[in-house]
Amino acid sequence: MFSGFWGLKIVPGKTYTQTVDAAFRVSNASLSEEVANQNRTSVLLTVHQKRFVLCSLTPGKIEQQTLDITLSEGEEITFESSGDNEIHLVGNFIAEDEDDEDDMYGSSGEEDGEDIDFDNITPEELQDLINRGVIDPSDLQLGDDESDEDYDSEDAETDGRIREITEEEEDELVDEAMSEDEEEEKPVVEVKIKQQADKKRKAVKEEVEQPEAPAKLSKKAKQAEKKAKQQAEAAAAASEKPKQNEKPKQNEKPKAKATTLQGGVVVETKTEGAGAPAKKGQRVGMYYIGKLTNGKVFDQNTKGKPFWFRLGAGEVIKGWDTGIIGMKKGEERRLTIPGPMAYGSRGAPPDIPPHATLVFDIRLVEFK
Template sequence: MVTAVALWSLKLMPGQPEAFIIPNDLKVTNIALGEAIVEENGRTSVKMTYTIPGVSNRDDEDKDANGDAGTDPITGTTILCSLTPGKIEQATVNLILDEGIEIQFEAVGRNILYLTGNFVEQTPAHAHRDEDDFSDDDFSDDAYNLEGARSDVENDPDSEELEDDSAYACKLELYPELTSIYSGIQVTAIYSGVQEIEPPPTSKKRPRDIMDSDESKLFNLEKPSNKKLKAINGEAIPTSQKNVDLEAAVKKEKDKEVKAGADKPKLKVETKELAGGVEIMEHKVGSGPQAKNGDTVSVRYIGKLQNGKVFDSNTKGELFKFRLGAGEVIQGWDVGIVGMQTGGERLLTIPATMAYGKKARSGIPANSNLIFEVKVVNITMV
C-alpha cells in the first residue's frame, strides 16, 4: 500500500539535465508541457537515467575473503514519455522511485517540461504476509495469552468515576513518543487510522473558582492595592480620605473646563437683510477701511444655486476685480459687499430680482435665487 505524504514537482529546462538522489520514496504521476511553447511542432521527450545501488550480482560461492558478497549498482536509461504541442501536451505516469536511487531527468527537445508527483510512504513487506508465512506458533495459546493485560473496560460502567483515564487513552504507555500536550489538553497522535482525545486533567478547584480565575486573567482584573498613601508630613492617609481627595480633584478639573468654556466669547452669526431683500451673514470680520461705492474691490467667491449646485467660482488664479456701485456686477453684489473689510468673509443670499431675474444664464435657470460665498482680498480706495 502506498500513501502520499508530500507534494513534489520539478521543472525541466531543455539542455539542462537535473540529477539528484531520491531523498524519500517518490511517485511521479504526471508530466506536462510548460506554459511557454518554444517549438510548436517539435516533440520533447523525458529521458531518465537511473542508478540503483547495493544490488548483489554474485552467488554465495563468489563471496570474498571476508565472507561478504559483492554489490554492484544497476544503471539504465529510458524514455518516460514524448509530448507534442497541440497533440499530446501531458502524460499520466505511475512511476515509484525508491529512496537512495540516483536519478537524472533530461528534456530532449526545445520545450520546457514539468514533472509532478508526491513523496510516498510504502507499507512494509511484513504487513502482507501470506497464510504460508504463518507458523503454528502464531496460533498457539501462548500467542493470545492476555494475562496481565490492561483492559479499557475493566471499570464498572455504573460507577460514577473511572479509576483512571485508560478509556480515553490510546495505550500511551506503548507509544509515549506519539503523545503531545497542547493548551492543557493531552492528545494522542494518529496511529493506525485511529485518533483518540484524552480529557484535560481534573482540577481540585470548584467550577466557580475556575471561572473566577479565568475571568480575572481575561479581563486583567487586579485586587485593590492595600498600600497606604502618605501625606506630606509622612502620615498615612486613610482609605476613605483618599477617595474623597480623588473625587475632589476630579470635580476641580471639571469646574476648570466649564469655566474655561464660559470665558470664551461666543461668535454670534446673525442674518441681516439689506435693500432689495439681499441677506448677508458675516462669517469673518476683516480689518482696515470698509468698502464703499466707488472703491475697487478684489475678491474670491463661489456662486451656488439654492440646491447647492455650483455655477461659478473664483478660488485661484487672478482675482476678480470690480468697482463697487458702478453696475459692473449684479445689484445684489453692489448692495451686499458694501461695508466689508480686507480679509472679511460674507455669505450673500440674493433674490432673483436682484440677480438675473427672468433671464436664464449658463448654469442658472430663470428666476433663480443665488447664494455667494465672498472673501475680500484687497480694497483700493478712491
C-alpha cells in the first residue's frame, strides 16, 4: 500500500547518502526542465556496498524512465549520477498494513482470548499472545492434569500403561541387547582411514630416522666459498662507511610548505600559478585525483572536460570550498581534508568509509 509522495533531485557531482527510516518505492526517473548538454546521464544506486545503474537518460532520445525499485527500512543507500544533466527521481512512501499482525493468529476476536485454536498454535505464537496480554497464563490448562491427579498404580495396571515384568521376560530382554552389541561392527570407512593413517605415520618415521649422507666439498670448492665470503664482508664494510665528498642534488625542487586552514584543511602548493587569484562565488574548472590516506584512488578527472562548480556555494565538500580559494590559473595544490570537512560520519559508500581523511592533488585549469 502506497502513502505519500517521495522525490529526490540529483545534481551532477553530488552524492545523496542516507539510512532508510521509512520504506519507499522509486517509480520514475526523468531529466530536469533544462539540460546542460546532449550527452547521456546515468542514475547510480549504491546499496549493501554494491553499486548499480538504475537507468540512463539522453536528451532528445530517452528523457524519462519508469522504475519499480523498493527500498526497505534500515538499508544504507547512496544516490548519485554520472553525467552533466540534473535528474529527478519520484515515487511513494510505503505504508505498513496494520492488519498484518492480526492475520498471524486469525480474526480480532482473539483479543479477549476466545476463538484461538490452541492445537495448531506454535509455542512462539502462544508466548507472543501472553506478552501482549491476550491470554492470561493462569487460565491455561495443560492437557488432562486434573484427571491425572488421582491416578494411581491400580489405574495404570488397568489401562495398560504400566505392567509388571516377569523374570523370564527380563532374561529375554537382556539376551536380545547382548546379541545386538555382538553384531555391531566398526564401519569399513573408519577401518580404512585408520589403516591409511598408520601407514603414513610409519613412512614419516622412517624418513626422519634415516641419516643423511654428509656433503663432501672438494678443496677447490672450499677455496671459492672462502673467497666469496671475504668479498661479501668487504662490501658490507664499505657500505657502512659514511659517504664523503657527496654533492647535493641539483635542480631538486624545494619541499612544499604546508599551511593549515580553517577546519584542519592542510594546503601544500606544488606549482605556482599566474594571474589573479580565484575568489568565492566564481565558477572554477578543476582537474583532480582523489585518494584515501592509504593511497587508494577513489575518483579522478585529469584530462578532457574539467570539473566545474561555483566556489564557496556548497556544491562540493567543505574542504574544497576552503582549500581552493586564492588559487591562480595553472596552480597545483595538494589538499589533505579531515573527515568533518569531507564526507563526515556517513562517508560515501562503497569507496569512502565514514570519518575518512581524503587527499586531493588538484590543478586550477580556468575560472570565470
